Amino acid sequence: MKTFTLPPLLGFGGSGQARMATATIKDVAREAQVSVASVSRALNGGRGVTAETSQRIREAATRLRYMPHAAARMLITRxxxxxxxxxxxxxxxxxxxxxxxxxxxxxxxxxxxxxxxxxxxxxxxxxxxxxxxxxxxxxxxxxxxxxxxxxxxxxxxxxxxxxxxxxxxxxxxxxxSVDNDGGARMMVEHLLAIGHQRIVFIQGPPGNRDAGERELGYREALVSHAPDSPVIMLRGDFGEESGYRAGQEVLGMRPRPDAVFAANDMMAIGCMAALREAGICVPEEIAVSGFDDVPMARYVTPPLTTIQVHIxxxxxxxxxxxxxxxxxxxxxxxGIHRRVAAKLVVRGSTGAAPG
Amino acid sequence: MKTFTLPPLLGFGGSGQARMATATIKDVAREAQVSVASVSRALNGGRGVTAETSQRIREAATRLRYMPHAAARMLITRxxxxxxxxxxxxxxxxxxxxxxxxxxxxxxxxxxxxxxxxxxxxxxxxxxxxxxxxxxxxxxxxxxxxxxxxxxxxxxxxxxxxxxxxxxxxxxxxxxSVDNDGGARMMVEHLLAIGHQRIVFIQGPPGNRDAGERELGYREALVSHAPDSPVIMLRGDFGEESGYRAGQEVLGMRPRPDAVFAANDMMAIGCMAALREAGICVPEEIAVSGFDDVPMARYVTPPLTTIQVHIxxxxxxxxxxxxxxxxxxxxxxxGIHRRVAAKLVVRGSTGAAPG
DNA sequence: ACTCAACATGAAAACGTTTACGTTGCCGCC
DNA sequence: GGCGGCAACGTAAACGTTTTCATGTTGAGT
Incomplete structure (x- = not known):
């Protein structure tokens, strides 16, 4: 079986950068003087091949810059x-x-x-x-x-x-999914803990799952920890604008709420803008909080207390x-259903932390 | 050639959800009573096949929910x-x-x-x-x-x-790449146009390409439009902190610069924080601008004038x-080298727009 | 020394396509 | 009526792997 056939597509001559089409497993086999089967074995499990042949094959492979053809492998391996x-x-x-x-x-x-x-x-x-x-x-x-x-x-x-x-x-x-429910509960518990009684919730877009779960958490926390506190809802759609409008509504409420929990940060930011325009101090007069911990949350003034989820x-x-x-x-x-934890991040907008 | 061999892996019986392994081109060929070659032709170019056979093949394919095996195709098609x-x-x-x-x-x-x-x-x-x-x-x-x-x-x-x-x-x-150079020039031209003379540039991290090009644009604009204006550089690293420190340095400069151009938005925001702490009004006393138009840029106070690149x-x-x-x-x-355009976004921080 | 297991190796089949190449049948033309 | 050409279609060879099976080859146990 000694023939003179050169490796058909590989370098012609010797030194260095000879233009070469990608080497196949056959080329490696020929180079290492073994069958393709052995090459495959050596390069994959390595079982069923002597250490020395494996070594030789490996060397040949690197010498030829062999990379197994992904498609061919997919085809057979499924x-x-x-x-x-x-x-x-x-x-x-x-x-x-x-x-x-x-x-x-x-x-x-x-x-x-x-x-x-x-x-x-x-x-x-x-x-x-x-x-x-x-x-x-x-x-x-x-x-x-x-x-x-x-x-x-x-x-x-x-x-x-x-x-x-x-x-x-x-x-x-x-x-x-993210633990919207748990996160919202944590936030409400925080607001209650620092003394707030009338907490209004700014909803997300109707039908949105995250928004719904956050609302649920808000309700749950209230009934279990402060059954006397009122449940107050305002419409929103996760957009900053809707938070701004909600903020204006808050201004008109009597008795005035002492805390706002928005279903996401952007609405909280919009809400704060409305409060600021009306001369209301956050957090002294009304505490504001959001959900998501978007990067912006720590840069607004005051920095926003929010729920961080490790996306x-x-x-x-x-x-x-x-x-x-x-x-x-x-x-x-x-049927497995896991939730990733949420974390309360307290900042200035609820007045419980300096910055 | 009429045999009773059923399609081996396909549905057994009739209605609906029969468990079926994915059909191959052979199954389609058998179903449509043609060779695999014709199936391939019909489903790809459609040339070399009668309209009616093509139709029949197509029907068979959809009936069997045939999807060509990606790997096999890759292998042969390369x-x-x-x-x-x-x-x-x-x-x-x-x-x-x-x-x-x-x-x-x-x-x-x-x-x-x-x-x-x-x-x-x-x-x-x-x-x-x-x-x-x-x-x-x-x-x-x-x-x-x-x-x-x-x-x-x-x-x-x-x-x-x-x-x-x-x-x-x-x-x-x-x-x-993005037109950092052109964007920076636009910004400097804007600052000059609204009357600023002493414009300091906050650099990005050394070696960073974007930062370097922005600095270049700053220099170019100055030499070509305001050769008398001084070139003033401050070190930075794209982080907000470094912008803050640069802002503090600006405060100590005499004569005081009347505009700051930071190599990115975060540094501009940090710089504004430093100026605010010192009681300096932006943009009345010093104008500030950045680069990137990060989402936050429009939410800081005052909103940041910056360069927007359509990423x-x-x-x-x-x-x-x-x-x-x-x-x-x-x-x-x-050798082709294109640049994507940058756009000047004027906001409150350079005092040329209300909000 | 003979058997049997264990092991390294090679030959070849399989994976599902595309496509070059034959083979047919048909039509028109001389 | 034979002949060339063309269109539709089938056959089979690729593509580059992995893996099963067969075939030595060795080493140990008797």
Missing amino acids: RTNTIGALLPDLYGEFFSELIRGIDLAARARGLHLLVSSSHDDAAAAAVALRAMQGRVDGLLLMSPHADAAFLRQNLPHDLPTVLMNTRLAGDDYCAL AELGGQAMELLGEQIDHPDQVMT | RTNTIGALLPDLYGEFFSELIRGIDLAARARGLHLLVSSSHDDAAAAAVALRAMQGRVDGLLLMSPHADAAFLRQNLPHDLPTVLMNTRLAGDDYCAL AELGGQAMELLGEQIDHPDQVMT
Whole structure:
């Protein structure tokens, strides 16, 4: 079998930068004088190959700058080593932190990350979902329009999936979301603890899950810790403007509330603007607090007391959960529903901390 | 050839949710009574197939919910229809906008997006770069440590690549960056136009490309429009703290500067804090301006005059450029270097606008 | 010395596509 | 009526892996 056939596509001649097409496993096999099977074994598990042949193969591989062809491996292995993240139109810190958390956890598992973001409507999300078919081993899904029907329609039922912050609780899928409820309770307890009695809540957009849970936490905390305090709601939509309007409404209330808890930071900031314009001092006359701990929160005057959620952790834990699901496909994990903790950050706007 | 062999893995029985493994092209071929070649033809170009057979094939495909196996296609086609984005550790709005721009442009071209983010050092970036080998048709690369040597070392020379905001100008690669220079000039011209004479510049971190270009723009504008105005530099590092310290230095200067131009918004905000503490009114006594137009810029008091760069456009244009390169591999496009425009946003901190 | 297990290795099948190349059947033209 | 050409379609060869199976080869146990 000694033939004179040179490696067909590899360097011609000797020194250095010869233009070479990417080497395949066959080239490595020839270079190391073994069969392709041995190369595969040596480079993967390393079992079933002598230490010295393995060594020789490894050397040949690096010499040829061999990189296994991803597609070929996927084809036979039926694993892509890639997970997909389907995300809605997200902005700012939230998005970047989420991706960071996912990416880090994925990299730790040796997985690649295929992202598809900015889906405004269900149709766009469905298209993106289909396009990911077969390119990913699992799916991280955060979508406001991901109701049960949508999922059953568009999701391959055998694809491991973890839902993040979605409406439907963990009946058929794994899910993970931020502890809105607990966070809101903490905030109300804080406000009560520093002596406030009449706490008004500025709601988020109707139908929004996060907003709803935060409202729930507010109600729960009141009934369990201060059953005599009134439940006062104002409409909002997470926008700064709506917070401003809510602030104006607060001004007209008699007796005047002594604290405002907005369902997110932007509304809290808008609310503070309205109060300031009316000459009301925060926190002396009215305490104000928000939710999210956006970067801006510590820069407004006074700095905003708020609830911090570790978004990167949301992404990271979701990735962990997905990884488990991928590694143990038989194990039933549907129905698991975890929450990532929220943390109270006390700043000047509730008067309990100097800065 | 009429046999009774049922499609082996497909539904057993009839109605609805029968558990089925994913259908392959063979299943479709059998279902439509044609060869696999015809299926491929019908589903791709559609040439070389009768309209009616094509129709029949298409029906069979949808009936079986056929989705071509991505890996198999990649293997034979040698195209992944995926582009990779290698990004450093980015935060907040910048990151999310960049991804949004890239993602949208990629989707418009039918390309998937593989991201790898959060690379602090060159080693991590190199690993990530290698891992993307063969999984992508092109690369979008933004990396502070992407010098020429690094690229030549780790980048397959035949992989279309577009550099974003990197140090080395377009000698060997396509590059794209924000017009720091032009933006800074615009800002200085604005400050001069409203009557300021002594404009101090707060520098960014040494070695930072963006910071350097902004400083250059500042110098250029001064020499060309106000050669008599002094060039005054203060050290900074893009952090709010450093802006605060710079602000304190400004306070001690005699004659006192009448305007501050910080290399980014956070430093401008820090600077304003220092001035406020000293009882100096912005913009009446000293005007302050920044660069970036971070979301916070419009919420500080007074709202910050700054330079807005359309980050999404940076990503989108980079993707466009990369797409061109992928579609026309022979065409030499190395050396192209585009800049995305910057825009002056005048707000209260330079006193030229009410709010 | 003979058997049997254990082990290193190679040959070849499989994964699901695309595509170059044949093969047919049909039509028009001489 | 034979012949060339064209269009539709099928056959089979690739693509680069992993993995099963078969085949030595060795070493230990009797």
